[in-house]
Amino acid sequence: MALPTFGLAANPFDPPLKVRHVRLKADLHNPQVKRQVSCFYYRSVVVKQVDYGEVGADRLALLPVVSGNATPCRSNTETNEYVIPSDRWSGYFKGVSADYAFFEAPDGTNGGLGFMVLRIYDRKVLFEDIAQHSLQSIALHEGTLSFQYQRVFQANCSVVSAGSACRDQLIHDTGVADASLSACGHGYQAAKQSMAKERCAADVANSATCVSEELTHLDEQKWNDAPTVIVYEVEVSLKGDASAITRRSDALACRPSD
Numbered sequence: 001m002a003l004p005t006f007g008l009a010a011n012p013f014d015p016p017l018k019v020r021h022v023r024l025k026a027d028l029h030n031p032q033v034k035r036q037v038s039c040f041y042y043r044s045v046v047v048k049q050v051d052y053g054e055v056g057a058d059r060l061a062l063l064p065v066v067s068g069n070a071t072p073c074r075s076n077t078e079t080n081e082y083v084i085p086s087d088r089w090s091g092y093f094k095g096v097s098a099d100y101a102f103f104e105a106p107d108g109t110n111g112g113l114g115f116m117v118l119r120i121y122d123r124k125v126l127f128e129d130i131a132q133h134s135l136q137s138i139a140l141h142e143g144t145l146s147f148q149y150q151r152v153f154q155a156n157c158s159v160v161s162a163g164s165a166c167r168d169q170l171i172h173d174t175g176v177a178d179a180s181l182s183a184c185g186h187g188y189q190a191a192k193q194s195m196a197k198e199r200c201a202a203d204v205a206n207s208a209t210c211v212s213e214e215l216t217h218l219d220e221q222k223w224n225d226a227p228t229v230i231v232y233e234v235e236v237s238l239k240g241d242a243s244a245i246t247r248r249s250d251a252l253a254c255r256p257s258d
Contacts, residue, residue: 012138013095016040020073039073046071056090056106097138110229112152144239151234159184159228180250187254226256
């Protein structure tokens with residue numbers, strides 16, 4: 001039986017047949033902001049992104065293909081346009097693979113970026129998660145879409161302050177090996193060091209003891225109690241309405257949540 005081959009190209013998505021960018025009139029109150037409509041044409045769908053230069057696109061939508069590339073690209077909402085509800089997703093379009101469209105969040109969370117997978121033909125959201133960096137690969141094999149990435153997972157407790165109870169829960173939830181969580185103490189300390197240095201750099205009157213003083217303040221603020229975030233490699237399989245996550249590595253990083 002042939003096995004799926006995962007490509008490691010920088011862009012694992014299907015190349016669009018055509019991309020159109022239409023500049024919109026400038027906002028009189030913010031003339032420096034770039035406003036445009038972007039349309040990505042594929043064989044089975046046109047994805048429209050209306051961007052007014054704010055955080056997150058103003059509108060993300062799917063349009064049926066009309067006579068090849070004749071589907072119009074404009075800010076108007078077409079009668080046959082499906083608009084993704086803004087309370088469901090308000091980020092940006094990422095790419096298409098087979099019959100699936102991928103969208104990314106407008107900003108980061110815990111050092112990663114959220115993404116959503118939507119099945120094009122019935123507009124159903126099948127999967128959401130947070131990835132560090134971009135998806136590593138995407139493959140379709142016998143009706144199953146599989147993709148790999150570094151998952152950013154937040155526990156509901158702190159391994160550093162709660163100890164074994166939190167470690168056991170995190171291992172149960174993710175399947176990572178206990179030994180790979182030994183880096184959490186160092187990860188928390190490194191994060192606090194970075195925070196302290198940033199605060200001191202922003203203070204022009206900081207003293208030679210600024211970093212140590214800020215570290216004391218962070219400990220007083222109980223940063224060791226912040227929920228633990230780990231990064232580990234996974235593979236997700238989507239078939240029908242079902243999704244499954246398979247762990248591909250132990251914890252690659254451990255740090256406090258934002």
